[in-house]
Amino acid sequence: MNTVVEPNSFKTGPDEEGMFGIFGGRFVAETLMPLILELQQAYDDAKNDPSFKAELQALSTHYAGRPSKLYYAEGLTRHVRQLAREQGLDGGAKIYFKREDLNHTGSHKINNCLGQILLAKRMGKTRIIAETGAGQHGVASATVSARFGLPCVVYMGATDVERQKPNVFRMKLLGAEVKPVSSGHGTLKDAMNEALRDWVSNVEDTYYLIGTAAGPHPYPELVRDFQSVIGTEAREQILEREGRLPDTIIAAVGGGSNAIGLFHPFLDDKNVEIIGIEAGGRGLDGDEHCASMSAGRPGVLHGNRTYLLQNKDGQILDGHSVSAGLDYPGVGPEHSWLRDTGRVSYVPILDDEALDAFQLTTRTEGIIPALESAHAIAYAVKIAPKMAQDKIMIVNLSGRGDKDVHTVGQLLGMDI
Amino acid sequence: MATRIDRKFAALKAEGRPALVTYFMGGDPDFDTSFKIMKGLPGSGSDIIELGVPFSDPMADGPAIQAAGLRALKKGMSLTRTLEMAARFRETDETTPIVLMGYYNPIYIYGVERFLKDAVRSGIDGLIVVDLPPEMDEELCIPAIKAGINFIRLATPTTDDKRLPKVLQNTSGFVYYVSMNGITGSALPDTSRVAAAVERIKKHTDLPVVVGFGVKTAEQAKVIGSAADGVVVGTAIVNAVANTINPDGSLVADPAEAVATMVQGLSSGVRASRLAAAE
Numbered sequence: 001m002n003t004v005v006e007p008n009s010f011k012t013g014p015d016e017e018g019m020f021g022i023f024g025g026r027f028v029a030e031t032l033m034p035l036i037l038e039l040q041q042a043y044d045d046a047k048n049d050p051s052f053k054a055e056l057q058a059l060s061t062h063y064a065g066r067p068s069k070l071y072y073a074e075g076l077t078r079h080v081r082q083l084a085r086e087q088g089l090d091g092g093a094k095i096y097f098k099r100e101d102l103n104h105t106g107s108h109k110i111n112n113c114l115g116q117i118l119l120a121k122r123m124g125k126t127r128i129i130a131e132t133g134a135g136q137h138g139v140a141s142a143t144v145s146a147r148f149g150l151p152c153v154v155y156m157g158a159t160d161v162e163r164q165k166p167n168v169f170r171m172k173l174l175g176a177e178v179k180p181v182s183s184g185h186g187t188l189k190d191a192m193n194e195a196l197r198d199w200v201s202n203v204e205d206t207y208y209l210i211g212t213a214a215g216p217h218p219y220p221e222l223v224r225d226f227q228s229v230i231g232t233e234a235r236e237q238i239l240e241r242e243g244r245l246p247d248t249i250i251a252a253v254g255g256g257s258n259a260i261g262l263f264h265p266f267l268d269d270k271n272v273e274i275i276g277i278e279a280g281g282r283g284l285d286g287d288e289h290c291a292s293m294s295a296g297r298p299g300v301l302h303g304n305r306t307y308l309l310q311n312k313d314g315q316i317l318d319g320h321s322v323s324a325g326l327d328y329p330g331v332g333p334e335h336s337w338l339r340d341t342g343r344v345s346y347v348p349i350l351d352d353e354a355l356d357a358f359q360l361t362t363r364t365e366g367i368i369p370a371l372e373s374a375h376a377i378a379y380a381v382k383i384a385p386k387m388a389q390d391k392i393m394i395v396n397l398s399g400r401g402d403k404d405v406h407t408v409g410q411l412l413g414m415d416i
Numbered sequence: 417m418a419t420r421i422d423r424k425f426a427a428l429k430a431e432g433r434p435a436l437v438t439y440f441m442g443g444d445p446d447f448d449t450s451f452k453i454m455k456g457l458p459g460s461g462s463d464i465i466e467l468g469v470p471f472s473d474p475m476a477d478g479p480a481i482q483a484a485g486l487r488a489l490k491k492g493m494s495l496t497r498t499l500e501m502a503a504r505f506r507e508t509d510e511t512t513p514i515v516l517m518g519y520y521n522p523i524y525i526y527g528v529e530r531f532l533k534d535a536v537r538s539g540i541d542g543l544i545v546v547d548l549p550p551e552m553d554e555e556l557c558i559p560a561i562k563a564g565i566n567f568i569r570l571a572t573p574t575t576d577d578k579r580l581p582k583v584l585q586n587t588s589g590f591v592y593y594v595s596m597n598g599i600t601g602s603a604l605p606d607t608s609r610v611a612a613a614v615e616r617i618k619k620h621t622d623l624p625v626v627v628g629f630g631v632k633t634a635e636q637a638k639v640i641g642s643a644a645d646g647v648v649v650g651t652a653i654v655n656a657v658a659n660t661i662n663p664d665g666s667l668v669a670d671p672a673e674a675v676a677t678m679v680q681g682l683s684s685g686v687r688a689s690r691l692a693a694a695e
Contacts, residue, residue: 015552027520027547029476031597034579183482189473196475201598203574209477300521300547301473313494314525315472 004096008104010267010343013334018217024403031200040218042123042412047225052122058114063260064110066160066229069099070237070394075364075382076308083236084385088194093247097367097397098234098262107370108258109211109229114176115226116209125207128351131161131195133188134325134372135167136399137211142176147306149240152176155194158186163257167403188254188328213253213332215335216303218333223249227261232393244393246335248273249310249351251396252345252375255324256335258398278334278376279321280348282336288320289346293339306333320409322407324352325399353378358401358408370399371407420513420541420590421566424463425624434641434687435500436678437465437626438569439517439650441484442501443493445661450488451501452672453657460676461683462601465505466648469498469518476546478601485519486655487661495522495531499538506539513591515542515568520556528556532563542566542589550582557586565597570594572616590624591617594638596679600629601651611643615620634685641689 013020015338019140026036046052060066081092099144128145130152138154145152154171158180169229171178184190192215199208213223231249239248249266251259253276266272281289289295292307299308309317309329319381321327339342349357349358354371357378361369369377373396380395387393401408409416418426423522427437435572438457438524443450457465470485470493477485495518516535523531523545526682531632535543543560550557550569558574566589575599584591595610614625628648644694 011524026551027551029572030549031476031568031574031594033549033551034576142457184472193473193475197478199601200476204599243614300519302475303547305524308521310521310525310526313496315470315489316521317496350584365594391633 006341010338011264012178013337014221016215017228018221020334021252021340023194023306024217024220024338025334026303027300027305028216029200031203035203036216036218038123039119042119043074043218043222043416046119046122047163052118056118058091059114060111060229064104064114065102066262067233070241071097071099071235073097073365075247076361079292079364080112080381080384081389089385090344090389091159091385092389093384093391093393094389095384096392096394097244098230098394100230100258100396100398101367101369101400105136105140105143106402107136108227108261109137111229111261112211112223112226113137113140113144113209114256116147120150120207120209121148123207125205126150127164127202128204128209129155129195130209130211131155131188131191131208133157133191133327134323134370135164135171135403137161137180138165138324138371139170141211142171145176146160146174151198153179153198154178155198155381157188157191158182160187160191163407164324164403165406179287185320187324187327189316195285196302207330208410211255212304213260213334214304214306214330215257220304220334221235223257223307224260224264224334227257228264230258230261230396233266233328234262238392238394243270245272247387247393248275248391248393248395250277250376250380250393252277252326252372252398253315253331253335254279254328254372256332258330258396260334264346274344276344276346277379278346278348279326279375280350281320281322281324282351284348287317290319290321290326292329293336293346294348296329298336303329305341306330306344314411320404322354323375325370326375347379349375349378354374355408355411357381358404365395368401368405369397370401371404373398374401418550419564419589420511421464424513425590428463434644434686434689435463435646436637436683437460437464437466437625437646438653439468439648440653440657440675441468441470441481441488442485442498443488443491443584444657446652447493447497447501449671451504452507453675454501455508455675456672457679458509459598460679461687462512462679464513464515464517464646466517466650467498467502469495469516471519471522471523474519478651479660480597482602483658493625495526499534499540503538513541514539515544515555516540517544517564518546520545520547523556528559532559532565535565535618536563540565542568544570544592546570550585553586558651561586561588568592570582573597573613576577577616579589580617584621588624589628591621591642593617593625593627594691595627595629598629607643608641610640611627614644634681637682637685638689641686647686653678
């Protein structure tokens with residue numbers, strides 16, 4: 001709908017005002033404005049401070065376990081080649097997993113949390129708040145808060161508290177206070193509203209540790225920067241392993257932090273096809289999905305302009321996904337821009353397809369992926385048979401699926 | 417060009433008393449009842465009406481206004497119908513200023529240009545859009561000013577002297593001082609701090625300064641009114657409506673009457689507080 005001139009580089013955003021084209025910005029209440037300006041200043045200072053970089057690097061290596069592995073998923077590759085033969089093709093691209101599931105706390109979320117807790121410390125903040133969907137960001141926030149001795153309050157939709165119990169328990173063990181939010185459908189959107197309400201009420205001492213590459217500027221930028229370690233490593237690792245760049249990279253998009261982290265370092269590699277996977281839920285015909293870029297339109301929520309699921313009056317819809325981490329009616333603003341420029345394609349994967357991929361990966365690789373990551377795997381399995389065997393794809397395995405075993409067990413009618 | 421809001425403050429200054437600014441949620445508990453509430457406001461002593469536009473995700477509002485917005489949305493309230501309510505009010509009241517208060521997305525989706533045209537036609541005098549700080553003035557503030565609508569900005573305790581000029585730059589009509597950091601409906605801070613804050617803002621502007629967030633009783637209205645050019649009451653009115661509604665949606669009392677009683681009380685408080693400076 002918006003025609004955008006293709007830029008020379010896709011990596012220069014956002015601009016001074018925090019815009020990626022028409023997306024992004026600082027749509028917040030006046031109470032928060034001075035805070036996000038202060039955060040921006042602190043982040044600009046930190047970026048130019050070698051000691052900040054060094055501390056983050058050390059924590060990433062020794063605490064989070066980076067670099068994460070780039071793993072050749074041989075079992076899954078064998079499977080897609082079998083699928084190809086069944087369709088009378090001789091294709092089957094080589095599939096690699098970027099193993100963010102092996103990080104400390106079990107997902108990519110720790111990358112961002114380590115960066116932001118160091119910022120919070122620099123800014124002299126003494127209390128951490130966070131929102132969480134699947135609980136992965138909540139756990140990572142609780143973890144770094146424990147590590148740095150700061151109290152942490154995590155807002156989590158009541159529905160998510162129910163479907164992600166193991167993570168709720170982990171957060172509590174880590175000393176965080178988990179506050180269930182029952183407004184709306186009780187999912188990530190509602191948790192974010194409540195976290196913002198907490199922040200306007202506690203501006204003096206509180207740092208809001210946003211978990212995804214969304215929200216008012218500078219959050220989309222700084223979360224992206226902290227997550228870009230994923231793509232930077234993957235790019236080096238694949239060059240080392242294969243001697244060339246991949247043909248296709250794929251990641252699941254809820255708010256979109258694991259995806260932008262993988263994508264960003266590849267944006268100017270014109271021959272690398274980049275695909276983001278949205279939650280198709282029960283199909284795009286009704287309201288039971290979270291495919292904001294496939295089925296929504298631009299609007300303003302949670303501090304930024306971006307693609308949103310909304311009705312004709314501009315009221316935000318709740319959406320649905322089997323995966324709590326993708327259950328969000330918006331998306332980070334940089335993704336909206338990448339969509340409109342055509343640099344990245346965004347396609348939906350249904351709940352059922354993700355569940356199939358979840359089981360397939362478990363059985364062919366001995367890896368239980370997070371339901372979020374299973375969406376990306378599902379799409380890889382869909383297109384790989386049609387690609388030649390010498391094609392290479394990297395799928396971001398953004399998190400491990402231990403947290404989802406109850407949900408999956410229930411959906412499959414298993415006795416747990 | 418003087419707007420309805422400017423004329424109202426000039427008249428109140430001549431009277432030597434602060435304004436009573438009343439917020440209610442458009443469409444709560446339903447369109448007709450809400451319209452009845454609105455029509456009753458001037459007669460009960462409200463000087464300026466803040467007409468709330470419901471939004472699904474009111475990030476700066478407390479539980480009371482959140483719930484009111486959801487009740488209104490459930491009954492089919494929308495920005496279009498909110499404008500219709502204002503237009504119908506204007507059929508019988510030419511003088512009471514109406515300020516539309518809400519969030520940006522419904523306006524953005526309606527289309528800024530089309531919205532401003534329809535707002536002018538509906539007799540809207542001012543806008544308070546919570547999630548549009550001065551950094552985003554190109555979006556709506558500047559087009560609104562060009563359309564002859566006042567853009568009223570919130571100043572908060574976090575708005576320091578360095579930032580105030582930026583906040584006030586494109587503000588017109590009046591300045592809305594939010595007397596504490598937090599969501600709507602929170603407790604009222606002590607009045608000496610409020611008075612000092614109003615003083616601070618007045619050093620930067622000649623606009624009237626009204627104070628809101630937390631005012632619930634006539635006595636509070638009187639005290640705040642002695643330190644400011646106006647007092648905003650919102651959550652207390654929204655609660656008065658809520659208290660007339662059973663959990664099943666049926667009414668135990670007439671919401672319009674409940675609001676009228678409350679506003680009359682607040683009005684007596686405001687009228688008791690002659691402006692300290694008594695020009």
